[in-house]
Amino acid sequence: MQNNAFQKNVINYPDLFSEATDAADFSEFPQSVVDYSTVDGVNYGVPFDSGTAIGAYRTDVLAEAGYTIDDFTDITWDDFVTKAKDVLAKTGKPLLSGQAGSSDTIMMMLQSAGASLFDADGNPTIADNKALEASIDTYVDLVNAGVFTEVNSWDEYIGTFVNGSVAGTINGVWISGSLQTATDQAGNWAVTNLPKLDGVSGATNFSANGGSSWAISSNADVDLASDFLKSTFAGSTELYDTILPSSGAVANWIPAGDSDVYAQPVDFFGGQAVYADVVTFGASVPSNNTGVYYYEARDAVSTAITKIISGTDMASALDEAQSAVEFAMG
Amino acid sequence: MIKKLREVPGYAFLGIWTVFSLFPLYFMLVSATNTSQDVLSSRLLPGGALFENFVKLFQAQDVLRAMGSSAAIALGTTVLALVICSIAGYGFEVYHSRGKDVLMAVLLLAMMIPFAATMIPLFQVFAKLGLVNSLFAVIVPAISTPLLILLFRQSSRAFPTEILEAARVDGLNELSIYARIYIPTMRATFAAAGVITFMTAWNNYLWPRVILIKNEVQTMPMLIVNLSAGYVTDYGVLMLAVLLASLPTVVVFLILQRQFANGITGAIK
Numbered sequence: 001m002q003n004n005a006f007q008k009n010v011i012n013y014p015d016l017f018s019e020a021t022d023a024a025d026f027s028e029f030p031q032s033v034v035d036y037s038t039v040d041g042v043n044y045g046v047p048f049d050s051g052t053a054i055g056a057y058r059t060d061v062l063a064e065a066g067y068t069i070d071d072f073t074d075i076t077w078d079d080f081v082t083k084a085k086d087v088l089a090k091t092g093k094p095l096l097s098g099q100a101g102s103s104d105t106i107m108m109m110l111q112s113a114g115a116s117l118f119d120a121d122g123n124p125t126i127a128d129n130k131a132l133e134a135s136i137d138t139y140v141d142l143v144n145a146g147v148f149t150e151v152n153s154w155d156e157y158i159g160t161f162v163n164g165s166v167a168g169t170i171n172g173v174w175i176s177g178s179l180q181t182a183t184d185q186a187g188n189w190a191v192t193n194l195p196k197l198d199g200v201s202g203a204t205n206f207s208a209n210g211g212s213s214w215a216i217s218s219n220a221d222v223d224l225a226s227d228f229l230k231s232t233f234a235g236s237t238e239l240y241d242t243i244l245p246s247s248g249a250v251a252n253w254i255p256a257g258d259s260d261v262y263a264q265p266v267d268f269f270g271g272q273a274v275y276a277d278v279v280t281f282g283a284s285v286p287s288n289n290t291g292v293y294y295y296e297a298r299d300a301v302s303t304a305i306t307k308i309i310s311g312t313d314m315a316s317a318l319d320e321a322q323s324a325v326e327f328a329m330g
Numbered sequence: 331m332i333k334k335l336r337e338v339p340g341y342a343f344l345g346i347w348t349v350f351s352l353f354p355l356y357f358m359l360v361s362a363t364n365t366s367q368d369v370l371s372s373r374l375l376p377g378g379a380l381f382e383n384f385v386k387l388f389q390a391q392d393v394l395r396a397m398g399s400s401a402a403i404a405l406g407t408t409v410l411a412l413v414i415c416s417i418a419g420y421g422f423e424v425y426h427s428r429g430k431d432v433l434m435a436v437l438l439l440a441m442m443i444p445f446a447a448t449m450i451p452l453f454q455v456f457a458k459l460g461l462v463n464s465l466f467a468v469i470v471p472a473i474s475t476p477l478l479i480l481l482f483r484q485s486s487r488a489f490p491t492e493i494l495e496a497a498r499v500d501g502l503n504e505l506s507i508y509a510r511i512y513i514p515t516m517r518a519t520f521a522a523a524g525v526i527t528f529m530t531a532w533n534n535y536l537w538p539r540v541i542l543i544k545n546e547v548q549t550m551p552m553l554i555v556n557l558s559a560g561y562v563t564d565y566g567v568l569m570l571a572v573l574l575a576s577l578p579t580v581v582v583f584l585i586l587q588r589q590f591a592n593g594i595t596g597a598i599k
Contacts, residue, residue: 155370155565163371177562181366248561 024234051211057168084147109135112207114286361569419482521589
């Protein structure tokens with residue numbers, strides 16, 4: 001089950017879930033990922049598919065502008081905008097792209113600072129949210145500077161980097177499969193962490209987008225299912241070593257990152273051991289409160305962003321988003 | 331000459347419109363022969379990856395089986411819907427009963443109910459009957475539609491009552507009149523109704539997705555969605571699957587094209 005929807009489903013349909021408390025040693029997963037499937041302190045899911053965010057860039061394009069991947073590692077968004085403008089001026093290529101009207105990028109920025117659209121009690125915190133305001137400011141800067149190309153659909157987004165018109169992307173690690181569609185760019189990509197927000201307390205260079213966890217249904221043989229999960233997705237490096245090359249599924253289970261397969265250099269990424277790096281990133285991702293109304297809140301924020309980009313004042317757009325979510329919550 | 335010149339803007343407009351209508355079909359055809367990367371770069375020339383796409387598609391999915399399921403559903407629905415709705419439409423027009431207009435109004439009102447409202451009860455009914463994962467459960471809800479009944483009723487208005495009376499005088503029973511006189515006369519309407527029903531059944535996605543849970547019984551539209559559900563979408567393979575899924579409806583339409591146009595305009599020859 002999709003991590004972002006996990007709490008919503010457990011809370012709305014409690015009868016369909018079994019506790020997964022015995023299905024894994026949860027300390028072997030990043031806390032932020034375990035939190036997605038935890039409701040009132042009880043674990044309902046075993047994390048599987050990683051949504052850990054990566055910044056992936058074309059090293060040949062960066063080199064043309066006089067940069068290396070290290071210049072984009074452990075930086076802040078202000079640094080990023082400056083460097084990305086320089087890359088755009090020298091090579092004509094923006095570094096980022098995304099779907100207009102999607103809140104994915106903003107949500108990754110927000111989570112990287114350990115902030116959310118809800119507080120711990122589940123109340124929406126869209127208005128007067130410093131981290132959200134900083135995220136939106138950054139996003140608007142990126143778009144206005146021309147270093148973030150907005151497109152209309154997901155397929156177009158994939159197209160922007162596969163056809164080489166955009167020289168990088170920031171997304172969940174699952175995007176690496178689509179990156180590798182561009183066989184003619186093999187060896188010219190590298191992966192690093194995300195820029196962090198400037199002037200926001202708790203800001204980090206790590207975040208997540210998407211990912212999923214296993215749930216045990218209430219009509220299942222819970223002991224058998226728990227045992228299965230414990231000896232596979234929460235306990236077998238061999239399993240992860242098998243499914244990584246065959247399907248591109250990257251683990252959340254931290255010990256998987258120590259295996260030889262994860263440490264293998266990936267030719268497409270210039271010989272970087274991308275997957276071991278990503279498992280390490282995953283351990284540093286701050287948690288995000290999702291809750292029942294997460295998608296309503298995301299949609300409201302998406303609408304607000306579209307308004308802000310077309311000139312509406314940020315405070316009033318976010319106030320409106322806050323009221324929309326409060327209305328949805330009844 | 332002047333008359334011909336006057337037609338130029340009209341043809342120019344139709345010409346442009348044709349390009350707009352045909353372009354997506356052209357892109358689908360060309361993309362099926364290109365690699366995923368070429369499709370994403372909007373390559374408009376045919377490529378050499380058709381065979382490779384075929385191999386990948388057939389390795390990833392059981393295409394023949396999905397084609398079989400789709401064909402069984404579409405053909406079953408079409409045959410049953412034509413029989414049931416034509417008898418209903420014929421009955422509504424030919425026989426006289428006090429309540430028939432009220433009944434027709436109820437049927438038309440039923441057209442206004444969105445499918446989303448009936449989907450859950452429908453699922454419960456078929457689940458209780460043990461018909462989840464059965465193609466039968468996809469066919470049955472689609473065999474009687476107000477639209478087809480209305481189409482047949484409207485067309486039956488033009489069915490000459492003299493023939494009906496003559497047939498009765500000659501001693502033909504009601505079923506034989508329907509089978510031996512009505513059906514041949516209404517060929518065009520049957521063709522139009524057949525094309526509409528076949529296309530709707532073939533392209534139907536929501537209800538099959540709900541009631542057909544196992545992958546073994548998936549239909550072509552479900553297969554296409556599955557192709558874009560993993561970590562990476564191969565757009566060349568996807569376009570090939572879309573192309574294969576479009577072929578049957580294209581063939582059915584081309585065969586019945588002439589009758590379809592007549593049927594929609596309500597002509598009887």
